Amino acid sequence: EIKYLGNAVNDPVRPFTAILGGAKVADKLNVISNLLEKVDTLIIGGGMAYTFVKAQGYEVGKSLCDDTKLDYCKEMMAKAKEKGVKLLLPVDAACIKDFPDPIDAPVDVTVVPVTAIPADMEGCDIGPETMKLFADAVKASKTVVWNGPMGVFENPTLAAGTLAVAKAMAESDATTVIGGGDSAAAVQQMGLGDKMTHISTGGGASLEYLEGKELPGIAVIQNA
16 A cells, blocks of 8 residues: 555656546645655646636636635646646536536536636536546656546546546556545546556545655554
8 A cells, every 4th residue: 555655656757647636625735735846747637626727817617616725726836837847737627507416417518618617607527628638648657646536527427537537547557556535436436446556545544645744654664
């Protein structure tokens, strides 16, 4: 468990790409900051990407957005530039008017550039151009660590972006590490689990590891 995450993050074969998704920027603040010290490319998708899009000065409609973190996102974009890290954000989004209830109910999707999300819509997955952009980055990498889905993957229509990333990783020769939680569930659900180098099941623990925190159990093993 630790060997894979540890080697992947602290001593990666380069180019090293990390992919972060999921709903909230707030959950990944320390992860983003820590990974910018280590990666060659950082990909940000999922709901958390819209706070970055808004931080660039665009409107995001009804998409998830944390207005208290706009300055933080600006700082991280500046840090990426300073460190020479390629920071990839979505260029297009699959948007819907009303959130599905139940979550897997059919939805009507409109694909728009992230710079032109209509006021009455919310981005719920990455669009096809972004899928290609992210997949190409994965293909150019030798180590890929992924934590967090690209969209509302519980809905078959809105799972396309998460599937595209999982497929690109499954087809890649890189060391591929899936960091727990929803990404692990998505990869297994798509039947691609055996194509990954390692799937970490500890969602919270693998996040803390990506944040650069020493977990009590790991410190002991490393000193043994």
